[in-house]
Amino acid sequence: MRAAQAIEAYAAQAGGGGAVVASHLDVMDFVTPAFRKLYTDFYIKLVNKAPALWGYLYQATHAAPQNSSMQRLRRAVERLNTRALMQQIAAFRPDAIVCTHFLPAELLSRALRQQQLDCPVWVQVTDFDLHRMWVHEHMRGYFAATDEVAFRMRHEGIAPAQIHVTGIPVMPVFAQAPERAQCAAQFGIDPQRKTILLMGGGAGLGSLDTIAARLLALEADFQLIVLAGKNAAALAALEKLAGQHPGRLLAQGFTNQVERLMACADLVITKPGGLTTSECLALGLPMIVNSPIPGQEERNADYLLEQGVALKAFDAVTLEYRVQHLLAHPSQLADMRARALALGRPLAGAVVVEQVLAEGAGA
Template sequence: MLSGSPKVLIMYASYGEGHYQASKALEASFHRSGITDVELLDLMAEAHPLLNEMTKFVYMQSFKTMPMLYGWVYNATKDLQPDTSLLSVLNSLGMRKLEQAIASIEPDLIIHTFPQLAMPKLLKKTGLKLPLINIVTDFDLHGRWVHPGVDRYYVATEELMQDLVRRGIPAERVLVSGIPLKPDFGRSPSMATEQLCRLDPSRRTILIMAGAFGVMQGIRDICETLLAKDNYQVIAVCGRNKELHRKLDQELGQHPHFHLFGYISEIAQLMQLSHCIVTKPGGITLSESLVSRLPIFVYRPVPGQELNNALYLESKGIAHIANDPGTLIRQIDGLLLNEERLAHVYGEIDLVRRPEAAKTIVNDIIEQWLTPAPSLAGSTSLL
């Protein structure tokens, strides 16, 4: 049984923005539930800062310059077992730093929003007893997420649950919760939201997101083609790509129906103002779009988890995939100008969207491990 206020450690990685955003959403949900002692740890950044920066650089460059190679590596290693030599090496990175963090923080429970699973090996080495939680932040499952030492998996879809069971994880350890998001997604626009851009109410608003690091290619051509039509207006978000922001501002900044942003925290508000989204298919952005009831257009997805995310939502009738501007524009026209098709897509979105994912996850964790209960007291030993 717990004594005193429970402590939660959430481990993430800064490869892209999604894992951190999921961690912050969980932290906020824990706080709303009265659990305020929550620590976030970017293990690779803390343990191996130089290696972390190098691997982040390679990761981002592979998206831009070698997407086929990245996809090949991802798919070739997708079914790796946790006891393979490669995963054993990867999961050993940061062990010493993690052991120090555990001794300092003394958590009652550990959550992973990134598959850097050093904890099972550390628990075996030290004899500690701590519940381990995995939050799978994609609509696709890679072998790095799977380990028999993990006590609970929270996933986005029934298909992911079935995949985990196929890989030997007992069904009772898996909950289909959705991917955790901050609570401002899915709300109705407010007066403050509408002041972010001066939009023309007679036009459909298309939100184009290049990702946190602005790596989606071909944005200028897409914006230019859409703005040439008299029924669309465009909101473009460049993330941290200052060069992309400069070019778009220089070439399109004076257009009355073009609204340009760099890295901005009000993504939920921009989604509230939009009729659809053109995006790279990261798991978090796709979940934000679903909760915001936005039809999704995926442009030139990188092979690997992002293409697999897009293919899953395409199979549900929610996402469209395009690899050239002409196809993308035809897809947008074919949906936004057809009210019957649009209503059908909204219906499909409503079957998959899970706006309460963070609350569902936190409530389940509290019920399972962080609330003293006779049924758990004899079987759970916590620090």
């Protein structure tokens, strides 16, 4: 969703004066409640309760032959309940479509094959890995996060001319780092003090307030910002903890100013999702990635570790060690920051829009 919003935002800027009109559709708004539950609730429960099983399914569906029973079952399920989506697309009459998830790509591939759609469809892969579920016939082109993902696309039979290495689209606000001192003043924190941003918890590390308490107990001088999102209980627990550590903990609920909080940070602790880590790279932020879900998050983490922009914590003890180590070795932290800045592609969304427009509609 965030990649789609980024592309939509850059499309709105393209050409000037409303020359490009973009609309963001969420496929889950156009399916039955049962289908939505299968694709969202079931996935969330699976990765939280049985991540190893999800990892097996991720690999099994990638390796399964196209005519296998597993692949046929998956496609049979995904062929259901598409009428409302196709009606919405027809009403908008698009000149081009960009898919930022493999489900709409598969649905629209079938529509193109059956001549129910007559505009070019593009696919933006939103991880530092390529699962076969992203690869479909009749697509105009593919946008890859890295050269390695592009290599994997060619291995899957996608023509080189169809592949464009753009990075993963992030919102335009990440194209230029906000000024740290101004952002720190906005949130009431010290811009000169080492600052760690904690985004999300769970998956073996414990609740946010538990992780925050363990970090604040370390013998190191730093400030901690913790994002609780829409979790009211977590925010309340963090605010209580902040009262016990005056001037050291900023508890933050849902915010649309993540980039300004990132601008205050020297290090981010986060799950290795493709979008969040791309935002960190865009701003040159070193990361500690925590307990990646087997499958796409694990592949994302591998990429970030290989590039020298992140360390991995698989439990709370490891997290404490990693934090202490980086704070005690500022030169390593600085090196990770430089590598992250070099790796970031903050203008990926603009490049995607430019490529779609350059190839024209229906050509």
